[in-house]
Amino acid sequence: MALVLEDGELIRETFEIERFLGEGAFARVYRAYDRLLRRRVALKVFKRDFPNIDELAETLSEGRILNELEHRNIVRVFDAGIFERGGHKNGYFAMEYVAGGTLEAHWQSYGNRYMPVSEAVDLVRQVAEGLAGAHGRHPPIIHRDIKPQNILVGWDGQGLRARLGDFGLAKSVSPVTLLASAHGTIGFKPPEAFMGEDTTGSDVWALGATLYRLLTDRFPYPEMVHQGFGSGHNFVAELASPRAYNVLVDADLEDIVLKCLAIDRQDRFVDANVLRSRLAAWSPPEPEKASGSQDSTFAASKLTATRDVKAQARLEQQIRDAFRLAKTSGHLDTAADLLESAIAKSPDLRARHGSRLVQWRRGVWL
Numbered sequence: 001m002a003l004v005l006e007d008g009e010l011i012r013e014t015f016e017i018e019r020f021l022g023e024g025a026f027a028r029v030y031r032a033y034d035r036l037l038r039r040r041v042a043l044k045v046f047k048r049d050f051p052n053i054d055e056l057a058e059t060l061s062e063g064r065i066l067n068e069l070e071h072r073n074i075v076r077v078f079d080a081g082i083f084e085r086g087g088h089k090n091g092y093f094a095m096e097y098v099a100g101g102t103l104e105a106h107w108q109s110y111g112n113r114y115m116p117v118s119e120a121v122d123l124v125r126q127v128a129e130g131l132a133g134a135h136g137r138h139p140p141i142i143h144r145d146i147k148p149q150n151i152l153v154g155w156d157g158q159g160l161r162a163r164l165g166d167f168g169l170a171k172s173v174s175p176v177t178l179l180a181s182a183h184g185t186i187g188f189k190p191p192e193a194f195m196g197e198d199t200t201g202s203d204v205w206a207l208g209a210t211l212y213r214l215l216t217d218r219f220p221y222p223e224m225v226h227q228g229f230g231s232g233h234n235f236v237a238e239l240a241s242p243r244a245y246n247v248l249v250d251a252d253l254e255d256i257v258l259k260c261l262a263i264d265r266q267d268r269f270v271d272a273n274v275l276r277s278r279l280a281a282w283s284p285p286e287p288e289k290a291s292g293s294q295d296s297t298f299a300a301s302k303l304t305a306t307r308d309v310k311a312q313a314r315l316e317q318q319i320r321d322a323f324r325l326a327k328t329s330g331h332l333d334t335a336a337d338l339l340e341s342a343i344a345k346s347p348d349l350r351a352r353h354g355s356r357l358v359q360w361r362r363g364v365w366l
Contacts, residue, residue, distance in 0.1 A: 015032040017032050028047065030042070030045065032094070034094065039333070041094040041096070041097050043093075043094050044092060044093050045092045046091045065141065066095065069133050072130070073161070075095050075096050076095060077095045098154035098163060099338075100340050101154075103162065106148075106153045107148060107214055117215065117246070120214035122160070130163070140271070146210060150164065151163070155340050187219045187221075188210065199265060200271040208275075211260070221235055241258065247294075256279065256282065315349060319353065322335045322336075323339075325338060
């Protein structure tokens with residue numbers, strides 16, 4: 001039976017479990033409080049037990065990759081190890097906790113409005129910044145499962161920051177062929193993945209598909225989303241330009257997105273570093289005065305923009321609680337987490353309290 005931790009449980013006399021955050025095929029993730037370093041972490045606990053240290057070491061390869069790729073746009077790992085419970089040895093690693101949540105949730109928070117174009121570009125550029133370090137290794141490390149659910153978005157002293165995580169499928173490509181066997185999520189996989197191959201260009205495709213989705217509220221090839229790797233690899237439909245759905249996407253940005261999503265990988269940006277450079281050089285042609293309020297024509301896949309009165313009242317109460325806590329000596333970080341988790345659910349609250357949150361992350365009470 002898969003291990004389930006309870007709120008308040010203490011792991012290795014260090015990590016106090018606060019609440020369950022989510023789970024994947026191989027692990028559950030909990031928010032925990034590190035009593036030694038006095039900070040919150042995301043504790044990833046594997047579902048299976050390990051008879052020996054060698055098997056655990058192989059499973060913890062994701063933690064090693066994250067630790068080696070130290071970058072502000074890659075999720076940091078603080079600790080890894082084993083704890084015993086009920087006669088079983090359980091592997092874990094403690095990583096950076098981001099109160100804001102995933103890019104998927106951030107995108108969903110806009111409801112039937114498009115995410116502002118500049119914000120979408122900046123967040124994907126930041127992910128490319130972090131991924132460029134992995135692609136620049138010899139041989140390159142490819143992620144193989146880039147998607148909004150594997151990108152965390154939170155606030156620090158500089159503003160909104162994206163961090164790429166979940167390197168559980170990451171793999172060094174062959175130095176001879178520059179290929180790796182393919183896995184991942186169908187809607188973000190390029191044509192070559194259906195033939196069992198992945199490259200740095202495949203990660204570029206996934207970043208392009210992510211940006212396309214943020215800009216248009218659609219997958220670039222929606223007919224592929226529900227197919228299996230063995231059932232279809234014919235990208236026969238013509239790719240619609242993101243400008244066809246979002247008039248605020250200019251010609252230069254359109255060219256970047258379509259180059260990411262080129263069917264032939266030889267026509268794509270070769271790796272994340274090249275894509276990062278193009279995104280960093282892009283600038284909106286004019287101020288995006290209406291971007292945050294422009295209606296999406298494909299709102300069915302998203303949350304409604306209108307929140308019920310009770311939900312909005314709960315968020316406002318959470319913000320008031322954060323302000324009260326911030327005035328208590330030594331609790332500014334906790335108050336910032338509380339404020340961030342509230343404003344992550346609403347663009348309107350981000351507009352009202354985002355600048356204050358940045359100051360709190362800098363350790364400045366205003």
